[in-house]
Amino acid sequence: MGEKDIKRKCIACNSLKSRDELVKITINNKKEIKVMPDSKFFGRSAYICKNDKCLETAFKKDKIYKILKTKPAEDLKEKIRAVLEN
Numbered sequence: 260m261g262e263k264d265i266k267r268k269c270i271a272c273n274s275l276k277s278r279d280e281l282v283k284i285t286i287n288n289k290k291e292i293k294v295m296p297d298s299k300f301f302g303r304s305a306y307i308c309k310n311d312k313c314l315e316t317a318f319k320k321d322k323i324y325k326i327l328k329t330k331p332a333e334d335l336k337e338k339i340r341a342v343l344e345n
Contacts, residue, residue: 267306270326271316274308281306282342284335286327294338303327309343 266275267283286292287302305326307317314336317323324331 269308269313270305270322271307271313276306276308278306280309282309282339284323284327284339286329290329292327292329292332292335294335294342307339311340311343314339314343 264277267278267281268275269281282295283304283306284292284294285296285300285302285304287300293300303326305317305323307313307323318336321331323335
């Protein structure tokens with residue numbers, strides 16, 4: 260079983276999907292948040308389905324920040340939306 264075969268859970272809708280079907284958000288120990296980081300960027304991660312409904316749900320009541328254990332970042336939602344539009 261390869262790494263791509265492992266399912267991840269969307270933090271908004273709780274559905275299990277492959278990594279290719281989700282947007283990955285990672286925060287490292289320096290409190291840097293990356294959207295769709297490369298494999299060399301380690302830290303706490305959260306996954307969101309590639310749709311606006313899950314994006315809005317993830318930011319509702321700061322759910323995404325609770326999972327990443329960080330304070331709200333002003334531009335994170337826009338960074339994720341930019342990935343969704345590509």
